[in-house]
Amino acid sequence: MTIEEYIKRQSRLKEKHNNQKILKYILIIIFLSIILFSIYTILTWCIDNYKIQKINKDIDENTYININSQKGELVNPPKDKDSDYYYYKSLPFYQVSFSALSSFNKDTVAFIHMKNTNIKYPVVQTSDNSYYLKHSFNKSENNAGWIFMDYRNNINDLDDNTIIYGHARLDETMFGTLKNTLSYNWQNNQDNYVIFLSTPKENMIFQIFSIYKIKSESYYITTNFKNNQEKKKWLDTMKKRNIAPIDTKVNLNDKILTLSTCQNYKDGRIVIQAKLIKKQKRQN
DSSP states (O other), X not given: OOHHHHHHHHHHHXXXXXXXXXXXXXXXXXXXXXXXHHHHHHHXXXXXXXXXXXXXXXXXXXXXXXXXXXXXXXXXXXXXXXXXXXXXXXXXXXXXXXXXXXXXXXXXXXXXEETTSSOEEEEEOOSSSSGGGSBOTTSXXXXXXXXXXOTTOOTTSOOSEEEEEOOBOTTSOBTTTGGGGGSHHHHTOGGGSEEEEEOSSEEEEEEEEEEEEEESOSGGGOOOOSSHHHHHHHHHHHHHTOOSSOOOOOOTTOOEEEEEEEETTTTEEEEEEEEEEEEEEOOO
């Protein structure tokens, strides 16, 4: 081997060694960046949860909730007297004082409660469906978001389909316990198939007719229909998606409430749909 060849060989070896060192440093930087990002994400998640817990505590301490046993108006009762409708029609209403809630947040339009879940929240509504994905009830920035109604809906004059959204939080706040509805134990309890919704003007009870999982789409969150044929097709589709052991009938006269949340932070959705069966004008 000549001197020139030896020098070239050593130069290549040195270059290779330097490249390996550079690659090693890059990998170390990437690894440390991942660790730092993970720590930041966990800390942010914990801080968001702490803030939400504090807000929930303030709501619980300042909101008067009453079980109102007064009679209400039956909505679209079926002719079949053996229908589960007549089991749920005797349930009392869930009434909430909105004075404190409105003072906290003027976007408050309702209060929702669902048995055997952690869902007991004021519902807010604003001019778009993005704000409360990143803001909590006191309007501070928070990745937990809040429970909110679709901006297209009118709580005082119900659309064909009223939609309420919330994040599926791992700590089971917001709509994190909607996943309970997929379990056998939850579905095997007849008393669970109702949703209580209170507004400043009315108390309402909805009977669940469909529980399912689906990929993200816009069809199930249609709010109104051009004609009866379009609505019937939609109702039939929603009913066929049901995976729960119920056979609740729905028809064109029913007003529908849809609850929607993400599943496992992917493009999947958990959807609960119910029909209005009873309402009561509030005595303020």
